Amino acid sequence: MPQRHPAPRPGRAPARPASAPKDPTDMLRGILELNRADADPLTGQPRFTGTTPRQAHGRVFGGQVLAQALAAASRTISADRAVHSIHGYFIRPGDALQPITFTVETLRDGRSFSVRRVLATQNEKAILALTCSFQEPAEAALDHQVAMPEGVPAPEELPSTADVLGRINHPIAQEWAWARPFDIRHVTPAIYVDPAPEAENRNMVWMKTFTPLADDPALHVAALTYASDYTLLEPVLRQHGVAWIQPGMSVASLDHAMWFHRPARADEWLLYVQHSPSAQGARGLGTGSVFTRDGTLVATVAQEGMIRMPEGAAARRARLQGAAQRFALRTVLRRSWRR
Template sequence: MDPRGRVFGGQVYAQSIMAAIRTVEPERAIHSTHGYFLRPGDATQPITFSVDRIHDGRSFSTRRTQAYQNGVPILSMIASFQDDDPGLEHQVQAPEGVTPPEDLPSAAEVLGPIDHPVAQFWATSRAFDIRHVQQPIYLRADPHRIPRQALWMKTIGPMPDDDNLHRAALAYASDYSILEPVLRGHGLEWTHRGLKMASLDHAMWWHRPMRVDEWLLYVQESPTASGGRGLSTGQIFTREGVLVASIAQEGMVRVPELRE
């Protein structure tokens, strides 16, 4: 369990997706979600999920999932599903010349030697192997102050041959690092004294099938930060350069010396 006692937002998001999936015909795959994190989740308390069947059309279905703890919602999400439908096809190109994951250290290798409960949790208890292409900013800021980064990720172990599980697991992992470009752009690291961050919302679009137990390249950028909030966008590619998902998230980012 997270030593800070909070539920990881990506977990609640992925569980809300799976709850919605179970109310939709199996031939309709989830293709987009838009959700708001309303309250911090308590890792010691159960979570209840409620799904509203908003619409079922000839090609699309819409569901609303609410995640509750202690009788109040901690997340509210709308999800859209679609039958497999042929149509126009194009995508942006994946970045070239990216260092392969085999040549990069894992989070376990970077954080494992650090005797701190949060560092040990990130090093040993995450379901995904995450490897930053640039220097990680767990402990040290990025001196270049460029609000962009890329990382490789895949599950620690193999996953079943279930496309729904892979899509939900990708949503889970998409929340790990999406706000890091905001910190990079301002020369901040996760351990900056007094830094407070929290996801406010999360939007995701699945474009093509993928496997989360194979290496995926997550390219992220922050176009703006203001008002104590930062916005980040991301694109996820397979190792072969196929664009499989796009993400956008706004988060609260409070730096104590800027609020005095």
């Protein structure tokens, strides 16, 4: 039987804090508006700079630097060539307090395809290397796609991240609840606090920006790239009964690839269907398919992440600490619903 969200408890929805942005999607618009910088003094390659909004944990969100790198590459491409794939490696954690420089190298401009390589740096050290390929429009000689899963609840029937985390007075919970530019709704109960009740290597979320974006296809592709990094490792955690608040766990994205099949708007609901085919050697692999609401497959995603768990005595302490954390959080949530 599929997991279901618990029935709503009596009480009001969590109130938006006064400090929360009125439109979180404005943050996304801001980070994708890159500034042109001086060309590289040695190679003459074009460079752009981007900023990072305030982050509770101090590190740059991986989806952000991916989206900015793609936006930088798109600034060097003719508007009639759309991106069809990206392949990136995360090299170092990014510092949210420092600007990021994106240097774009032209690898090829052919009759139908253009290829760019983007190096994202902070303080002259690489944090991301991204290769992306663009294609002129072509006739569809062959066309097929996998089907979207059937019987998936509509996003309007599911709780938002604010519904799940908005009452937890912790900076990361508050940031995820109120400051992320995308509305994320889990089809089965989210594993922010509690692990999945049943082991399964599958995860599904609906997602879209909170407010409409401009009618620019490159903007929507960059926005989708940003959102694709939110939950892609959750199938690994679900399979092993692990929640995001697991004490002692260390998670980091290692690489990220996307193939863009058909156009879509990131400000309309998209279903992100994710699986994990394997986890081993402190690494877990997540794959995903993105569908429009009418069932059109628009993108395929793959990411490998480092997932390190505590061992030995540290693991035993982590289990006790995790149980205490979950009990405390459930107590807070129950009290907040009674008010």
